Amino acid sequence: MINFEYIKAATIKGATDARTKNASSQFIAGGTNLVDLMKKGVTAPEKLIDINALPLKQITADAKGILIGALALNSEVAEHAIIKSKYPLLAQAINAGASAQLRNMATVGGNIMQRTRCSYFYDITMPCNKREPGSGCAALQGQNRMHAVFGTSEKCIAVHPSDMCVALAALDATVHITGPKGNRKIAFTDFHRLPGETPELDNNLQKGELITGVHIPANSFDKSHYLKIRDRSSYAFALVSVAVAIQINNEGRIENIRIAMGGVAHKPWRLTELENFLQSGQAEMGWFKKGADLAMDGAKGFGHNNFKIKMGKAAVWEALWQASKKI
Numbered sequence: 001m002i003n004f005e006y007i008k009a010a011t012i013k014g015a016t017d018a019r020t021k022n023a024s025s026q027f028i029a030g031g032t033n034l035v036d037l038m039k040k041g042v043t044a045p046e047k048l049i050d051i052n053a054l055p056l057k058q059i060t061a062d063a064k065g066i067l068i069g070a071l072a073l074n075s076e077v078a079e080h081a082i083i084k085s086k087y088p089l090l091a092q093a094i095n096a097g098a099s100a101q102l103r104n105m106a107t108v109g110g111n112i113m114q115r116t117r118c119s120y121f122y123d124i125t126m127p128c129n130k131r132e133p134g135s136g137c138a139a140l141q142g143q144n145r146m147h148a149v150f151g152t153s154e155k156c157i158a159v160h161p162s163d164m165c166v167a168l169a170a171l172d173a174t175v176h177i178t179g180p181k182g183n184r185k186i187a188f189t190d191f192h193r194l195p196g197e198t199p200e201l202d203n204n205l206q207k208g209e210l211i212t213g214v215h216i217p218a219n220s221f222d223k224s225h226y227l228k229i230r231d232r233s234s235y236a237f238a239l240v241s242v243a244v245a246i247q248i249n250n251e252g253r254i255e256n257i258r259i260a261m262g263g264v265a266h267k268p269w270r271l272t273e274l275e276n277f278l279q280s281g282q283a284e285m286g287w288f289k290k291g292a293d294l295a296m297d298g299a300k301g302f303g304h305n306n307f308k309i310k311m312g313k314a315a316v317w318e319a320l321w322q323a324s325k326k327i
Contacts (some may be wrong), residue, residue, distance in 0.1 A: 004038075005047040009054060012178060012210065018049050020180050020208030027051050027210060029071055030105040032098075033114040041124045042115075042131055056109070056212055059083070065217040067176075070109030070210075074164065075100070077108060087216055089224035089245050093167035096228045099235045109211040112165060112175065112191070115202060116158035116266075117237055118147065129155045130199045137199075145304040146239065149296070149312070150265040156199030157302055160192060160267050161237050167226060169268035170243040170260035173216045179209030188214070192267035199266070220256060221245040225323035227315055228262075238263035240311050242319035248283045255280075259320075264299070264312060271295060274316070283324045292317035 009015035019025050025047035028034055037043040056071040061082045068077055077083055078094040094103065097111075120126045120138040127136035139147050139157050147157045165188075173188040192203050205211075224245045230236040241262035247255040257278050259271040274295050281287045295316040299309045 002044045004045055006050065007047065008050040008052075012054055012056075012212065015049055015051050015054060016179050016208050016210050018047070019210070022047050023207070025049055029107045029110050030073075031110075032102050032106045033110065037115065037122075040122050042122060051210070058213075061086075063218060065215055067213050067215045068108055069213045070107060072108050073104060074098075074106045074108065074111060075103040078103065086218075087171065089171060089221075089226055089243055090164065090167045090216070092224065092226035093163045093241075093243060096226055096241070097163035108164070108214060111162055112168075112211060112214070113203070114162055117161045118158040119143070121158060130158060130195075133198070133200050140302060143304055144302045146237065146263070147302060147305050148265050149299040149301055149305060149308050150261075150269050151194040151267070152265075152300065152302075153195045153197070153199070155197060156195035156266065158195070158199070158266060159263055160202075160265065162268070163226070163228060163238065163241060163262060165192070166241055166243045166260050166262035166268045168214060168216070169270050170245055170258040171216050171219065172258065173214050175211060176213040176215060177205065177209050178212050179206060181206070183212075185215075189268070189270050195266050219245070220247050221258070222247055223323045223326045225319050225326065227319040227322065229311060229315055240264060240308055240315045242315045244319045244323040246283070246320075246323050248324065252283050253280055254278055254283050259295075259316065261295075261312065261316070264308060271316070273297075278320075285321060288317050288320040288324070291320065 026045040028048045056069040058069040060067050074094050078091045084091050121128050126138045148159045168188045174185050175191045177184050226243050228238050228241040243260045245258045249255045257275050261269040278291045292313045296309045296312045
């Protein structure tokens, strides 16, 4: 790890100004991902801007939804009474991620900003277009069991590692951002990027911008389920995950439904076409099976991860079925 300058920001403007002035600087809060990247030599910021003193820890709800501050801890969000009662899918997804110790340190903003866990990205002796643009993608012909099957490019097939972000994508969340040009909001499904020709760019933040919070709109979903398939039962990233939120009427028909997947793309992967297909159908096993058969349309494996296509279909069916059975 190289030497770096460390400062503590007292105000949001002070933080964004410091970030704007130094392109090699980075914000740090819990540091559960950034410090690992620095230790591995994957990233080497000249300056760390500590934002823990900023007033961004709030969790406030009203009739329009709930606003979660960027510095709210993952553990606090998962255990918040309103989250558990009105947005249980988010609590389920957060509790499926990492360890209790990490959830007690990791922030919502940091979770959103975390980088891929691709082993080639972390190994600075290997080519990686995300880490060093133009060097190549070792995963294409390498061990790609954990890698993407949707939205890939010849430049990168890495996946986004977050569980929390899959739920936020399914719940139509909006990211609140501030920066040198003022405040703005961006739909969560538009926040992260697919690799395309620029895999080094994980998201659509502009220079100097800071996430201040995430807003989830009020909804009428009465059932939800987060399914995570992984190699071991704790502290493992998803091979495939599925977030489902659903509203079923008294006749057993689907009034409203949202579905997103994790472990399959460079960003949380929203299944809008599948949602449209399932809408108004009967919430029963056969209908879910028809939908699940369509879930992985367009997916492409790269050898070691070909199993994800079959697994993805089964996971979507299971998540839909489990969600529909919940009281």
